[in-house]
Amino acid sequence: MEEKRKQLAFAITEYLSDTIENNHVSEENKDGLEVAIQCISEAFGIDPKDETQKDMYSIKPANLGSIFEVYLRTKQSKENVKPNTVKVDDKEPSEEDKKNADQKKSEGNSKMAERKYDEAIQLYTEAIELNGKNAIYYANRAAAFSQSGQHEKAIEDALKAVEINPQYSKGYSRLAHAQYCLNKFDEAVKSYEKVLELDPDNNAIKQSLELAKSKSSETSTRDAGSSSDAGAGAGAGGMPNLGNLDFASLMNNPAVMNMAKEMMKNPEALNNLMNNPAIANMAKNFDPSKLQQMFGGK
Template sequence: MAAENKKALVYSILEFLQKSCDDGTISKDDTEGIEVAMQCIGEAFGVDPTDAAQQEAYSTKPANLLSIFEVYLKTKSKTRGQAPASASSSSGAAPAAAKAEISEEDKQKAEELKAAGNRKVSERNYPEAIKLYTEAIAINGSQAVYYANRAAAYSQQSDYDKAVSDATKAIEIDSKYSKGYSRLGHALFCQQKYQEAVEAYENGLKLDPENATIKSSLATAKSKIGSVDRSGPGSPPPSAGGAGAGGMPDLGSLLNNPQLMNMAQQMMQSGALDQFMNNPNLARMAQNMMGGGGGAGGAGLAEMMQNPEMMDMARQFMGGANNNSDGNNNGGSGNSN
């Protein structure tokens, strides 16, 4: 069989040379020399292109030697730089080779960067955490946890598009990584894409059925389905039945509360309002409440009412207000408990 294959190759070569002489590819001055060479090659291999039996046995028509060689060159160009087919027949061959190229030293460096990023998250320094996670990914981009952690940091900065992108990438790398689905669900929830968030949480719960955090997040997302403002993604959540987000009363109902208005008047008289406005954290929350920066107005108010500083100031004020009613003007400046 090997001898026959060689004869078929010689036949194609002789056929190619003859065609080149006939179509002018080879100049007339060189044709005679080529024809002599063809005769010598044919005799050496026992090949005669004019023989009908050999034409039947060795011809590759309608293909020819040139077209076959062009196919080979195209195939070689596509596969150049890829892992050999014997390494893996699956589409994951290239990533597997890439992982093998990462040295243990680089892996350790990436892990150190991830750990440093985690510390920055605990310090609430999210921009620095993102920077460190990005450096870890640049060294070893095959780790789902690096993308999931960066997604969490992006969410903390309210950069939900990037959080969705990173969480999706984490899932692509490791479809069994439940935290990737949890991060994705959180980012989608914050974009008010509640149905998509539910799907993400459900996928995560399939992988980690006992995860209490995912269970709770899933329940919250389900409760929100249908409540999103239809004006489009990113619109603030609607307030139903005169209530703001989180079940807090809206600003109008609060202003109609006589006890609250009486407290506000006493604050203005006692100077507690000045103390409030000079506190940068509480001032920020007030701006969020009025401008919707913390969600709906009720949500911003909810944050204020849950803030320890606000509650402490309220206790101080109430103590001061009671003293004022007895004739002692302490201005609500008593010591906190």
């Protein structure tokens, strides 16, 4: 590596010397180049005038200028060459490919019925490789991904399905399901609404939409409760005044439920908490049976 650095440095000094000799720069700039040659020589331990080093390091009759010119031409030629690669979905499938792809899809459907989701995914993938322009194959694989818990991949396939066919309602249905499973309720609502635009009489989707809306609302309420200023409306000891909150939302608050579970592990902590006047006052706003349920009652 050291010898290569010296050879490169030697080539640079040769290029600068040629520039000076061929008057490629003004007289006032020649002095600067000579200083540069001297600095490079000292830094790399070379002597451009030494005949032995010329034999070891010189690249003449070539020079850096000609090498750079070759590089530029090569770079330009590569930029002018169009890629010869074809994406799976860009390839026009033959009739035989379409037939075989449908066969793979049918086999995948059978594996889905048998709950052999990994095998179904493989078969749908083979169908896509044969015919990447069929939205059904992507939607089916999205369903298989969701069934196997791979919801992010399901979203990718569902989006591909609706990209191929924007009128394919099942593509949006698969998308909505995967989004719902990832707790992306707001996005799921939009996707379910898109399904109903295309298939307005689908009662199952209507029910799914209502469920997604409910979850979205619960999440918004829970997030609002979590982000509230702890000082505003807080009781003694920094405990929030939960009296006006919807109890279902409270039960779904992980922080509150974790606190309750910890108290159940330590009865003394529970007694101390219930002896706190602020907590006792807050408890008056709850149905006793529900309060008992929160702290571990059946």
